Structures are given as C-alpha cells and as structure tokens.
Amino acid sequence: MVSKKVLLVGNFGVGKTSLIRRFVLNEFSEDYISTIGVRVSKKIVEFENQQVKLIIWDVAGTTGNEKVPKAYFLGASSAMLVFDVSRVETYLHLEDYVQTIKELSKLKEVTIVGNKKDLLTTDELEKVIDKINVKVDLVTSAKEDDNVEEAFVMLAKESIK
Amino acid sequence: MVPTKIEDLFIQLKTDFSGTILEIEAGKFVADQLVPKNSIYELCPFLEASLEDLPLHEVYHLNTMLIVVDTIEYNVDLELIRAIHDVSILIHDRSSVYKHVSQLNQNRNDLILLKRELDLKNTELENLKIIAEKANEEKSRFLAVMSHEIRNPLNSILGYSEMIATEAEELSIIRYANFLTRAGKNLRVIVDDILDLSRIEAGRLELIEESISIKEVIENCVNDFRFQLKGGDLAIQLIEENTLPKFIDGDAVRITQILSNLINNAIKFTQKGIISIGIAVISEDESISTIRFYVNDTGRGMTQDQIKTIFREYEQTQARDQHNKGGAGLGLSIVKRLTEAMKGLVTVESTVNVGTKFSVDIPFRRTHLDSVEYVKSEELVTIDLIGKEILLVDDDRLNLTIMDHVLSKEGCALTLVGDGQDALELLKTKRFDAVILDINMPRMTGEELMRKNDLFTEYNKETPFIALTGNTGKTDQDRYVVLGFFNVLSKPYTFVKLIDTLKKAIYKA
Secondary structure (H helix, E strand, C coil): CEEEEEEEEEECCCCHHHHHHHHHHCCCCCCCCCCCCEEEEEEEEEECCEEEEEEEEEECCECCCCCCCHHHHCCEEEEEEEEECCCHHHCCCHHHHHHHHHHHHCCCCCEEEEECHHHCCHHHHHHHHHHCCCCCCEECECCCCECHHHHHHHHHHHHCC | CCCHHHHHHEEEEEECCCCEEEEEEEEECCCCCCCCCCEHHHCCHHHCCCHHHCCECCEEEEEEEEEEECCEEEEEEEEEEECCCCEEEEEEECHHHHHHHHHHHHHHHHHHHHHHHHHHHHHHHHHHHHHHHHHHHHHHHHHHHHHHHHHHHHHHHHHHHHHHHHHCCCHHHHHHHHHHHHHHHHHHHHHHHHHHHHHHHCCCCCCCCEEECHHHHHHHHHHHHHHHHCCCCEEEEEEECCCCCCEEEECHHHHHHHHHHHHHHHHHCCCCEEEEEEEEEEEECCCEEEEEEEEEECCCCCCHHHHHHCCCCCCHHHHHCCCCCCCCCCHHHHHHHHHHHCCCEEEEEEECCCEEEEEEEEEEEEECCCCCCCCCHHHHHHCCCCCCEEEEECCCHHHHHHHHHHHHHCCCEEEEECCHHHHHHHHHHCCCCEEEEECCCCCCCHHHHHHCHHHHHHHHCCCCEEEEECCCCHHHHHHHHHHCCCEEEECCCCHHHHHHHHHHHHHHC
8 A cells, every 4th residue: 555645734723633633533623732843644545446545744833934844845745735714814825835835845736725614604705715816626624524535535636646 | 872861862773765673773762662673653653655755865854743652742853864775863852842832832823813813803893883983973963953953943932932921911821931931941951962962972072262251151150040040949149259260261152051050950959948159260370270160059969879870871860869850861971071071070079968069170271352352241231222124034934933023122123034045135235234044944045145245245245144043063153154154043042142142243243
C-alpha cells in the first residue's frame, strides 16, 4: 500500500485539527486548543479500488503573516489549504497563500477547502464563495460531518496524481 | 561521553530509507521503542514518506514536531542528514521550551479571536445605535409636527377662553372660562415639555444668548404664578438676597421654563403654606456671575429614594405621590437638562412632611447694555397703540378673530387678510405701522412674502414684521430673522404677549 504525506495548512482556528479528528476518529470538539508544532495522523483511504495510507500533517495555524516552514513540505504529495467561511481574514488573501504554498512545496495544485459552513446560511455562503477569487474545491463542516470524507478523498487523489 | 543530566533530552541514531533503526549512536530518549531494528515510524510517524526525499549530505531541520509516548506528548526538533545508504537522525526534546510557547500561542490566538468577536459586537452595537438614533429622530420629528399641529387649535382655545373671562358679566361663566384657560395652559406646558424633551434628546436644543434683565425675567415669572394663586391657601414670595447684575447673556425663555417647572412642581405638592422663590449671586469673577435660583416649598417632601428618581422622565406620579397630580412628569427632567445645557447644576434637599428645596446654579456672562436698546416691561405700558395701522395676515379665521378682538380694544386700526398674496397687494399700496404675518398659509406663505419684500419697499421699507408661528425651534426662528422679520410670536400666545410684542416692534421701528 502506498503511503502519501499530505499537509493541512491555513490560518489558526479555521478547523484543520477538527477536520482531521472528524476524518480519522469521527470525533468533534467545540473546544479550541491551538496547535503548536506538527501533529501527525494516519488513515487509509479507499477509492477507485485502491488504498492509500495518508500521513496527515496538521500544521500549526498561522496568523496570516507567517509562512509555513519550507521543511514541512519535504516529501509532501498534496496539500489542503483550509479557510473559515465565517472569518473574512482567513480567505482575504487566499490567492497569495496558494502561490506561497506552491512555491514552498513545488506542488502543482493545492486543494482549497472552506470549513465551518454550518455557521452560514446558503445565501451567505454563496456570497462568500463569490468573493473569493480562487476556485474553492469544497465547503465542509467538521462539526456536522459534512463533506469531510470527500475533502480527504480529493486530497488523496491529488496525492497520487 | 554524554552527560547523564541530558541523557533523556536527545538521541542520535541511524536508519535506512524504510525507517528501520540501524544503530543508536548517542544519547537516550524517553521512549523504549527507539532501539535497533524497530521502525522509527512507530514513534515518529511524520518521517514516513519523507526520508527518501531528503537532500543528500545536507542538514535538514524539522522543528516543533510532536512525539507521543504513553499518551504524553513531547515537542521535538530533528536534524536529518541523508547519506548514500542511510539517514542520520538527531532528536532533541524541546518540551520544556515549547510548553511555554504553546501557551503563548494559545493566548495570542485566543486574543485575536476575542478581538474579532469584540469588533463584531462593536459593529453590531454601532448598527443598533444607528437604528435607535434613527427611531429617535423619527419620534422627535413626529412630536415636533404633532406639537405644531396642536398649537394652532390651542391658541384658539386659550384666546377665546381669555376673551370670555374678560368680557363675561356672569361670575360662574368667568369662573368656567378661567378653568378652561388653566386647563389650556397646562396642556400648553405639556406640549412644550414633550417638544423640548424631544429636542434635547435629539441634541437639537439651541439656547439663545441675548442680553436680558434677569431680575425682570424672574419677577415676571413669579408674578404670573402670584396671579394664579390669588385668594387660595398658598402664597408665593420672591426673595432677592443680594444685588443682581443688571444685564446678563442668557435665554429668558429657558430660564423662565426652569423656574416655572420648579414653581409648578412646588404648587402641585403643597396644599397650603408659602412657596419661597429666592435669587442670589453666589459667586462672581471678572465677567461671570453664578446665579442661584431656589424654590422652597412647605409641602409633603420626599424620601431619599424618591429623590433619586425625580429627574427621570415620566416619573412624577410614582415617585412623588400615589395620586396623579397631572402633567407628563417631564418638568423636573427638563429642568435638569436645561440647567446642564447652560453649564449649571440642579440640587434638591427634602424632608418628609416639612418641604422641599430645589436649587439651580447657573453661570452667566454679565453684559452692559445701552438702556435705549432695552425696553423694560413698565416702559411698554406707556407705548400707545391707538390709531396704529396694523396688518394682520392669517388663514386661520379663529386666530384672526382673536387678534382682531384684542388689538381693536387697544385702539389699533386693523386690516385683516387671509394669505400672503392678498397681503402683498395691500403692502404695495398702503403704509402700515406693523404687520403680524402667519407663516403657513395657502397661495403665499409668510416666508414667500418676505422674500418678495423688494416689491413693497415704496410704502413699507421700514415696517416691522412679526412672524406668527407654531414653529418654535431656534433654527426656524433664526431663519425668520434672516428673512427680515423683526420678531417672532409663538403660538399659543397670551394677549399680553401679543400686545407687548407689537409695542416693542413699533417702539423699535
């Protein structure tokens, strides 16, 4: 079985840890505990008759001014950039963020996921997505387990391309 | 040789590219798994899928990684060097350092999130404030319009009741007319209070600064009440404690309003006895005199708890008495707000069943006025209106009739018309000693007529015009002055006020 290192990056508090916990352990907590350093989880993903072991790096959230250390991207097969649909500062400079990740990681594509969709109405969500000038691949809710599996499958597919 | 003390703080080992530990070179880590032949991925899962990608012979740093041993998390920094056949790995335990960093990080993020929440709440509050201000403005506008609409019929009620009281011969009719007058005046006070409060709340209270004789303002106000209380169980006395400045800069209407509200309040809660009104200069410097007005009654007094609430709007009935004493309960609130607007202070002392004393201290700038510019009330008595040509312009027939009646008695030669257009035609061909001009009229308003004043300069260039209006705001009144009006007569007016205003206009002209 092939092992693939994948990274979740994004501003602090966007729910990267919550997405991983939901995906790996099917758990969710309302408590916000800021991640320091890198926490790694593993999960086997099956799609199109193949299995991929994802080595998921939960990288500490940034405040927007700091860059994710380049060393973290060593050997990474794909990356997910997570933002919070309810916090404008987390998606205001997405385009720049994507560019930086591509430069650091040498990845050609970055999966872009908007989390916490449960906090907005459908109309509000549409307005947010319209405002963002990069293509958002999926909107998720770790809290309500909405589109979480799909986001990681997308990430896994990207990792074996 | 590795010092014992730091044995647990680092470990140096070698692995192959599949992560199998080949040898421990130095140091020791807390975990027992880090022994030859075990996979380093057991403890360092983050290395999986990375080792082969390491650059050859370069030191590669991986900082702030997490290792979990028996559910305890350790923060570690790693140095990796890839050789041709293996990888050297040095693991440093940095838990003690990162424990503090972690807390700082959490605190920083919490602060940022809290700040954001605070910003959102502030925005929400700002929006609510805008909505509330808009609602308040709407309310003020509504009250202003309603008050204006009430003033016109009230003017007729007061005018006719005064006429009946003056001319009736039967005592009971005079009594009833006086009751009607009193009720009308109470209603006027309520309308004025509501309008004033709405102006104050909307920040639109504009105080007039003009030279006034403070002594005369107070005396006139007290005399009005003295007349009202004549023959009852309640007496009123004015005590002038020391010499007052002859003229000060102030707003006579507002000072009268403060004092009237305090006296009215004293009358309401005093069955019999004496209401003492005092006036004194309590401090002076080169240009400012701080003047104290006080109203001391022998009424039922108040408890300390009642005193705490008396300056709130609509508070009077609960706070002062179980009986409804009439009024909207706005008087004392307006006293406080007007006093504060004049940079003054209102205080109250009270003892149950003994009485209450309200004191108002206001600083006024002293002025020196040429006596020619100032017309004292007693001087007005000597001015004669007999034979004066007065043009009365009003579309309200009732008001016109009242003015006709009052001024005819003064011997004026009156001409009555119903709108500005008819007035204009007359002004082009005949000279008048004064014109009393309503503002809101069909065909041509009073303001429109004044804008056409170049059409009647031949006969009426120097004629004083008096604006007759229910618009009592200072902005409106200032606009009338700019348009060329000599003075403004607010509805509802008293007969005395009507005659005095006309006399002043003719005297000045």
